[in-house]
Amino acid sequence: MLEFAEGQHTDRKTLFVEVILPLAIAINYTYRVPFEMNDEVAVGKRVVVQFGKSKMYTAIIARISEQAPEKYEAKYIMDILDAAPIVSLQQLQFWAWLADYYLCNTGEVMNAALPSALKLASETKIELNKEYEIDRNTLNDREYLIVDALEIQPELTVSDIAKLLGQKTVMPILKLMFEKNIILISEEVSDRYKPRMRTFITLNPVYRDPDQLKELFSILEKRAPKQADAVLAYIQLSRKQKAVSKNELTEASGAGSAIIKSLIEKEVFFAEEKNVSRLQSGDDELEANFELSEAQLVALGEIRQEFEGKDVVLLHGVTSSGKTQLFIRLIEEMVNSGRQVLYLLPEIALTTHIVERLRKYFGNAIGVYHSRFNDNERVEVWQKVLSGQYRVVLGARSSVFLPFSNLGLIVVDEEHETSYKQFDPAPRYNARDAAIYLGNMYKAKVLLGSATPSMESYYNAHNGKYGFVELTERFGGVEMPTTEVVSIAEETKKKTIQSHFTSVLMNDITTALANKEQVILFQNRRGYAPIIICKVCAYTPKCINCDVSLTYHKSSGKLHCHYCGYKEESPSVCPACGSTQLEYKGFGTEKVEDELKLLLPEARIARMDLDTTRSKNAFQNILNDLDEHRIDILAGTQMVAKGLDFAGVTVIGIISADSLLKYPDFRANERAFQMLSQVSGRAGRRGKQGKVVIQTYDPGHRVIKQVIENDYVDLYNTEMTERKSFKYPPFYRLIQLDIKHKDPEVLYHQAEYLAKELRKHFDDRVIGPEYPLVGRIRNYFIKSIMMKFEKDGISLPKVKATIKDVILQFNTTKLSKGSIIQPDVDPY
DNA sequence: AGCACGCCGACT
DNA sequence: GTCGGCGTGCTC
Numbered sequence: 001m002l003e004f005a006e007g008q009h010t011d012r013k014t015l016f017v018e019v020i021l022p023l024a025i026a027i028n029y030t031y032r033v034p035f036e037m038n039d040e041v042a043v044g045k046r047v048v049v050q051f052g053k054s055k056m057y058t059a060i061i062a063r064i065s066e067q068a069p070e071k072y073e074a075k076y077i078m079d080i081l082d083a084a085p086i087v088s089l090q091q092l093q094f095w096a097w098l099a100d101y102y103l104c105n106t107g108e109v110m111n112a113a114l115p116s117a118l119k120l121a122s123e124t125k126i127e128l129n130k131e132y133e134i135d136r137n138t139l140n141d142r143e144y145l146i147v148d149a150l151e152i153q154p155e156l157t158v159s160d161i162a163k164l165l166g167q168k169t170v171m172p173i174l175k176l177m178f179e180k181n182i183i184l185i186s187e188e189v190s191d192r193y194k195p196r197m198r199t200f201i202t203l204n205p206v207y208r209d210p211d212q213l214k215e216l217f218s219i220l221e222k223r224a225p226k227q228a229d230a231v232l233a234y235i236q237l238s239r240k241q242k243a244v245s246k247n248e249l250t251e252a253s254g255a256g257s258a259i260i261k262s263l264i265e266k267e268v269f270f271a272e273e274k275n276v277s278r279l280q281s282g283d284d285e286l287e288a289n290f291e292l293s294e295a296q297l298v299a300l301g302e303i304r305q306e307f308e309g310k311d312v313v314l315l316h317g318v319t320s321s322g323k324t325q326l327f328i329r330l331i332e333e334m335v336n337s338g339r340q341v342l343y344l345l346p347e348i349a350l351t352t353h354i355v356e357r358l359r360k361y362f363g364n365a366i367g368v369y370h371s372r373f374n375d376n377e378r379v380e381v382w383q384k385v386l387s388g389q390y391r392v393v394l395g396a397r398s399s400v401f402l403p404f405s406n407l408g409l410i411v412v413d414e415e416h417e418t419s420y421k422q423f424d425p426a427p428r429y430n431a432r433d434a435a436i437y438l439g440n441m442y443k444a445k446v447l448l449g450s451a452t453p454s455m456e457s458y459y460n461a462h463n464g465k466y467g468f469v470e471l472t473e474r475f476g477g478v479e480m481p482t483t484e485v486v487s488i489a490e491e492t493k494k495k496t497i498q499s500h501f502t503s504v505l506m507n508d509i510t511t512a513l514a515n516k517e518q519v520i521l522f523q524n525r526r527g528y529a530p531i532i533i534c535k536v537c538a539y540t541p542k543c544i545n546c547d548v549s550l551t552y553h554k555s556s557g558k559l560h561c562h563y564c565g566y567k568e569e570s571p572s573v574c575p576a577c578g579s580t581q582l583e584y585k586g587f588g589t590e591k592v593e594d595e596l597k598l599l600l601p602e603a604r605i606a607r608m609d610l611d612t613t614r615s616k617n618a619f620q621n622i623l624n625d626l627d628e629h630r631i632d633i634l635a636g637t638q639m640v641a642k643g644l645d646f647a648g649v650t651v652i653g654i655i656s657a658d659s660l661l662k663y664p665d666f667r668a669n670e671r672a673f674q675m676l677s678q679v680s681g682r683a684g685r686r687g688k689q690g691k692v693v694i695q696t697y698d699p700g701h702r703v704i705k706q707v708i709e710n711d712y713v714d715l716y717n718t719e720m721t722e723r724k725s726f727k728y729p730p731f732y733r734l735i736q737l738d739i740k741h742k743d744p745e746v747l748y749h750q751a752e753y754l755a756k757e758l759r760k761h762f763d764d765r766v767i768g769p770e771y772p773l774v775g776r777i778r779n780y781f782i783k784s785i786m787m788k789f790e791k792d793g794i795s796l797p798k799v800k801a802t803i804k805d806v807i808l809q810f811n812t813t814k815l816s817k818g819s820i821i822q823p824d825v826d827p828y
Numbered sequence: 829a830g831c832a833c834g835c836c837g838a839c840t
Numbered sequence: 841g842t843c844g845g846c847g848t849g850c851t852c
Contacts, residue, residue, distance in 0.1 A: 016852095018852090019852090021829090021851095021852095022829085023829050023830090023851095024829065025829085025851080027852095028852090029851080029852040030852050031852060032852090049852085050852095051829095051830090051851060051852075052829090052830060052831065052850080052851045053830085053831065053832085053851080054830095054831095055829080055830065055831090055851090057829090069852070071852095072852060073852085074852055075852060107829090121829090124830095158830090167844070167845090168844075168845070168846090169843090169844055169845075169846095171830095171831070171832085172843095172844095
């Protein structure tokens with residue numbers, strides 16, 4: 001690789017750059033650098049290149065060379081977008097690793113990594129040719145439609161037209177119209193990042209003189225009293241804040257913008273356009289003083305000690321043991337030593353909560369980054385990390401892609417959370433694992449924190465690969481809650497159960513309400529009833545895309561698919577046989593809420609699940625309501641379990657643990673343990689021990705016992721042995737329309753199963769592939785793996801290599817619809 | 829990702 | 841016959 005010092009003259013050389021294109025393409029493409037740009041090219045800068053017939057893309061320079069490509073003529077780069085690289089060499093290394101590890105292309109990683117405002121791609125625009133007089137009689141139906149649409153909306157894209165005509169191939173039609181001069185086709189590139197501009201108002205300094213000001217008022221009051229009001233409003237505002245924006249002034253004075261405008265014309269006010277940040281900054285005073293408990297201090301010492309020998313440490317701390325405070329101390333140390341810190345969180349919802357806490361300690365040196373930020377905001381965070389203005393970044397999984405320069409510490413909070421894993425578009429990465437690689441690259445320490453660590457991290461800690469620190473005491477002397485397991489079967493027999501609520505749970509709820517305490521009920525299913533079945537013909541409505549049973553939602557009166565979001569009207573008679581005997585089986589949060597309202601009409605009951613938190617502030621509003629005790633009972637899905645402390649909640653009811661325990665995949669026990677202990681962990685507060693009621697048909701289940709005793713070690717040991725003999729049904733849960741799981745771990749697992757079938761001996765086993773199989777795998781995908789296995793034999797490295805081979809081949813090959821394997825066993 | 833080219837079934 | 845869907849290959 002060649003590097004050029006700034007300003008050095010390299011005119012005579014012809015340079016070529018290899019660039020990463022933001023596409024799913026296997027290799028980097030080479031472009032030629034025009035002489036006048038020789039001094040400006042540098043690895044990590046963005047360039048605009050033409051790729052294919054007419055498309056323009058933003059690409060990143062990955063390599064510079066003097067070697068002209070032999071087999072083809074390189075096109076010229078069209079433009080260099082950056083004065084300084086926006087991506088570092090380390091980031092490029094990280095991208096390459098990620099692409100290799102998760103079996104995808106660097107371009108796909110680039111796509112995930114860069115905020116889309118930094119990636120400008122051209123778009124094909126269709127317009128009417130104004131030079132041309134259209135004779136409508138010569139147009140055919142489709143041309144007529146297109147011309148009609150263009151008269152309403154002057155610019156359309158190719159996909160707009162495809163939608164308009166209801167067909168997929170439109171290019172030939174457009175080309176013909178272009179040749180007939182009816183339309184124009186052009187490529188348009190637009191820079192999408194726009195700084196936010198605000199107009200700020202200042203008072204003409206002349207009026208700092210009180211006499212002048214008095215005179216101004218006396219004139220204005222007579223001739224333009226509204227203008228006088230505006231000036232007055234300005235003076236009041238400017239006392240409170242440093243700068244007054246035009247918007248604030250119009251709002252405060254109640255004056256229209258015409259009034260402000262005339263004051264600006266009279267030069268009473270000066271207006272000035274300023275670039276303002278969209279990012280919220282904390283004005284809170286810094287208060288860095290809090291005392292760590294004895295147990296926390298011990299743990300902190302241990303973490304430091306472990307970090308001397310290990311790069312990754314797993315902190316296993318029970319719920320509300322004050323892990324966050326430990327993190328803050330460590331972050332503080334790191335920031336003081338001049339290095340950057342990345343604090344990863346699994347969900348955006350958690351950020352607001354913790355940002356508030358962290359802002360108190362780190363003020364404006366802390367940045368937040370997650371997918372709910374719009375593009376412009378993301379670019380601003382990117383730039384602030386790049387410039388080093390942000391010392392601490394708090395964010396969701398995508399923040400591993402930010403341009404850090406001297407990262408010293410990465411904290412991965414709630415390490416076990418599955419939302420660290422990206423599923424849908426490639427790269428299908430797990431941010432926790434990526435963070436470990438990132439840490440290694442930057443020589444930074446990585447701290448994984450969890451109350452219920454994942455099997456794989458625990459395994460690594462167990463084997464000495466990671467350091468391990470425990471925190472077994474709740475912070476502030478809050479006791480661990482007591483837990484009672486209630487048999488639903490028994491209460492049903494004794495007829496003491498009302499609806500889905502056992503007498504034990506009802507008692508605890510009513511007692512809590514009488515004491516003005518709050519209750520959380522957990523049911524891990526949303527909607528009203530997950531299955532509808534016809535009593536006559538046993539017909540069950542299923543999703544047309546996913547082949548899973550549709551859930552009845554009472555609030556919408558519709559049947560919803562929880563996999564893909566498909567909805568249809570709820571039938572009143574059986575669509576198959578016409579019978580009216582439709583049975584609603586099972587129950588979700590809607591039903592829990594509904595029935596409880598009947599049983600306890602006085603109580604204020606709310607529900608928290610995906611359906612009630614869809615709107616922007618709904619989640620926060622429910623939390624506030626709970627916080628300020630406008631809610632007595634909150635029924636919800638796992639959302640109620642996620643990392644939030646509710647001060648007034650003393651009773652937690654798990655309506656049915658069985659849906660967790662019977663969940664048919666091999667990570668079910670681990671997940672059930674996590675879920676149950678997380679929910680339980682919310683019970684209790686200072687001076688009042690919490691109570692957890694677990695309702696179940698299977699009170700003797702080992703996971704329930706492990707949860708009650710908080711015996712993680714036992715869970716780990718039993719899982720490690722039981723998983724080795726886990727039996728997979730043939731083509732276990734292979735539903736879904738694409739090869740989604742290109743994860744090495746998952747594939748490895750898949751291959752493992754297939755290999756077992758083929759050779760009947762294969763006993764080495766990875767613990768915990770990250771995810772259960774949820775894909776309907778294409779026929780010949782499996783066939784190719786099998787064929788290759790037959791050919792290559794079955795050693796471990798060979799299995800891995802084979803899979804990689806097959807997958808990379810499949811990445812660029814689309815498979816036909818006809819070759820879908822029907823699952824032999826479908827657990828739904 | 830887009831786009832061109834070529835094959836093949838389903839319509840005027 | 842021809843049109844449009846779909847598979848395949850290529851883009852520096």
